[in-house]
Amino acid sequence: MSGPRSVLLNMPLPAELAHLAAKEGVEVDRAWLTTATDLNLAGSYERVFLLAETDRLVTLALPDKSGRPATRICLARQSISEIRTRQGVGGGFLDALVDGIYVEVVAYSNARADVFHKTAAKLKSWLRGIQPDVGPEDDADPRRCPKCGMMLEFKGDLCKRCINRGAVFVRVLRMMRPYTGKAVVMMALVLAGIGLSLIPQQMIRVLIDQVLAPGQAGNLPPANATTWLLALVAALLGIHVVMAGIHMIMGRLASFVGTQITFDMRSRVFGHLTRLGVDYYDRYNVGQLMSRVAGDTEQMKGFVHQMTSGFMAQMITVVAVGAVLFSLNWKLAMITLLPAPLVVTAAIFFWKRIYPRYFRVWDANSKLHGTLNTILSGIRVVKAFGQEHREQNRFARSSGYVRDSFRGVEYTVTLFNPSIGVLFQLGGILVWFVGGQWVLAHDLTLGKLMAFLGYLGMFYHPLGQLTQLTNWLTQFLTATQRTFEILDTNPQIAEQDQPRPLLEKGGSIRFENVTFGYSRHEPVIKNVSFEVAPGEHIGIVGKSGCGKTTLINLLARFYDVDEGRILVDGIDVRELQLQQLRAYVGVVLQEPFLFRGTIYNNLTYGQRDATPEQVLSAAKAANAHEFIIRHPLGYDTYIGERGAGLSGGERQRISIARALLYDPKILILDEATSNVDTESEQLIQEALERVTAGRTTIAIAHRLSTLKNSDRILVVDNGQIVEHGTHEQLLGQKGLYYKLVKIQTELSREPSVDALSNRKP
């Protein structure tokens, strides 16, 4: 084979195996595809090679002790009628259909699953007599990190191996950039406050050594002593008043900057969440995301607090007081540092042992939010099945988990912190013992010892607090990293730098060889192609889970196709500006989602500048006006969460009016009438007839009667379009559509379906 080769699909055979294979008649050099798996068909680790020659498929492995040949399986192309991959547990199989029986050709672990999905696709073409191209482009795997090759959780996900953890602080500081002026003033005040706090102990030293002791000894005239005393006390008062003022201003500034940064972060995170694709929400629990937006962003405020009165101020204090201690008496200062190595050891222990428990607390809280959200969202189901007691137990378990995880951390912390405190006190006791002896021996003045002991309190208190630094740092880094994870997640549905505008605006749709799967092993849509002309009404039918909704999810670009492309008015949807595409494609869902607010606000959700006249016309056309006007507050009626207070049919008619106001060129109706009663369905059907006139419409419905007037109906089965045509044509084909009609006729006594079956040709 010439030209560029694929690393995965043009693998060289080991020399020994190539030699043995050649002896057994395998034309290794003429194989157009050679790849390897990590398992044999017994499910054990073994390197087995798969070769595709022009007219046969061969598997090869080095012979074991039994001396069996290198060739394990050899299947002639003409004997194979189908190739497929089949998912097992922890791995899968490449099967060939031979004489009506699926034969396992190769087994593979999930690490090799993607390779064999690609291989199967190539072999399918080969079976059809088309020689597929194999080249370096086959090595690309969007589900792996392009930098390190690590498997990502989903396409476009953040590679956890490549996250720069050290950059977290830099990023937080960068967020403070708009408030640099205030931050500088804040830090200047911090330094001034610390500087001032060092003065009183020096004044106490002077007071004892120069005023009180000489006064008591009668060396100083009483009047002078009193003047000195008053002057020093007044200076002390002045210093405390100034410090109080500094703390007031600093507190206000810290509050302003802290809350503002939290606000900024929350806005950025929420803004990014709205830009992330639907698939992101498929993978993350809404409760967990709520916890991230509401709770984790709050840590930003803590960061500013730590700068002004937390660990940063305390570190500066420790350094400043340490310097003063050494200047007063370096020998005594050295004694105070004796416990330091023990403190460092304890901090390392804290990081290794207590650190993971904070994640547990976060996880427990997140799960509690998730449980609560699930139970309360589904409270109607809970009540309908009488499962209140069970849910109460479930909640109690979650709540107990929070309690236990908190206790786990707090019990350990309460053990750790006092132990560290004892270590510090040891240093203080040593100072009293050694310093006291020096005073008695007149090697040290009493004033100096008292000042030293005063500074010792100032030294130990922040040092003790600094042991909490690990505690805070853990929480801060965890929360911040989680927040940045959201911000760093690339929206999978990315816009091109220069999107193409929709100029034609005709409403044509074209699916070209579209393949797509929500998970990497299971394509839901398989090589689907169809076209819809402008203004055409298309019905899509098929069994549950066959891929109907996925087709429209792809058209609205909630997800991107894995293979092939979707064109709207001749332009690939990936090249269009997302906002323009979404304005072009309107969706009416089975479960219309209405927001808390007035009916008017919900109607104008996609078209804020709609006039009252337009709103009234849309509501009228959607058969919504009559029931809205019956409410005492009409369009200004306030509706609850998810449209509470309205019936299913009423909610649906509002969503139709909402779509109508949006005035999309292409309208998608996804089971729009399946959750409503017959009367409502009739009203909705009437509304839909008005709404869809002149628009390209794609409607999905289980009730086939609702689609019988479509220009064309596409029948989807197992991710493929198996039939298409008008209602009458499809009935005439007596295929799957005919079967579905028969089933519905037998199951339902609804006149519409009965009538439908009577129209059999």
Added chain:
Amino acid sequence: MTDEPTQPESESGPDPTRVRYLTPDSCRIHLGTHGALHVTVRDERIYGGVYAAYAFPVAYGDQFISLLHSAGEGKDVEIGLIRNLSDFPPQQADLVRQALARRYFIHTITRIHEIGWKYGFVSLDVETDKGRVQFMMRWKSDRAVDYGRRGKVLIDVDENRYLIPNLDALSPGERADFTRIIYW
């Protein structure tokens, strides 16, 4: 042949609406063309390309094993359930066990040499029934799921599976290290 109320089988296969239990009297399990697993059901037909699946992999290991075959067009049809594999002749039971071993590619962890953090992932170095393995997994609850009352199934970044059937069977040190990180 079966404890379930019997009813005539159609020529095309079993009634999809009822559970059918396969017994040594009602069927024979054997290998056929290209080494594929076959099941011959008395008075019915020979099914080729058969594979086996546990109905209750945790609760009932050797019991309630489903035998399925591909009916084409991506549809798999259950031929029947084996209530208890030990009721079958050893050779036939072995064929089913081999089919299960092929379908369930799971490493059973017997010892944890090391568990720690690497690049934000949980990194494990373990001894398994398939040899010593090092792997990395995401630190998420759905990557370490419960298996019975005291077991865990770990799923690595490639979605390979590693089973710890019973955490209590690990040494106290290994268990403490494991639950410090995988605590849920």
